[in-house]
Amino acid sequence: MHSRSCVRGRAPQRIAGSERSIAVSRWFCAVSRGATDRLRGYVAVARRPRDNRNLIPYGILLKVSYCSVVFAYWFLRRLSFIWKPFAIIDVVFGVLFWLAYRELSSVA
Numbered sequence: 001m002h003s004r005s006c007v008r009g010r011a012p013q014r015i016a017g018s019e020r021s022i023a024v025s026r027w028f029c030a031v032s033r034g035a036t037d038r039l040r041g042y043v044a045v046a047r048r049p050r051d052n053r054n055l056i057p058y059g060i061l062l063k064v065s066y067c068s069v070v071f072a073y074w075f076l077r078r079l080s081f082i083w084k085p086f087a088i089i090d091v092v093f094g095v096l097f098w099l100a101y102r103e104l105s106s107v108a
Contacts, residue, residue: 067094
């Protein structure tokens with residue numbers, strides 16, 4: 001039983017008949033679709049910040065949610081190094097988003 005993958009018209013590949021590979025494929029497709037949707041939102045705000053000012057709080061909440069999870073695991077010493085720079089970068093971008101939102105609110 002094959003289902004469609006993220007690439008249109010192609011079924012996910014089975015590895016030695018494993019149902020787990022199909023589940024992983026579906027999970028990866030869902031995650032990649034979500035990442036693509038978030039990226040579209042950031043690009044839309046960057047292109048027309050005044051018109052898309054209502055999307056900035058959503059971006060701030062995404063930054064806060066990611067950072068809260070990473071910093072909690074960092075504090076518990078259960079986090080590998082690879083995630084730490086992204087959390088620090090997200091803190092910086094979260095502050096910049098907040099400043100941009102505040103500036104656009106005073107202009108509008």
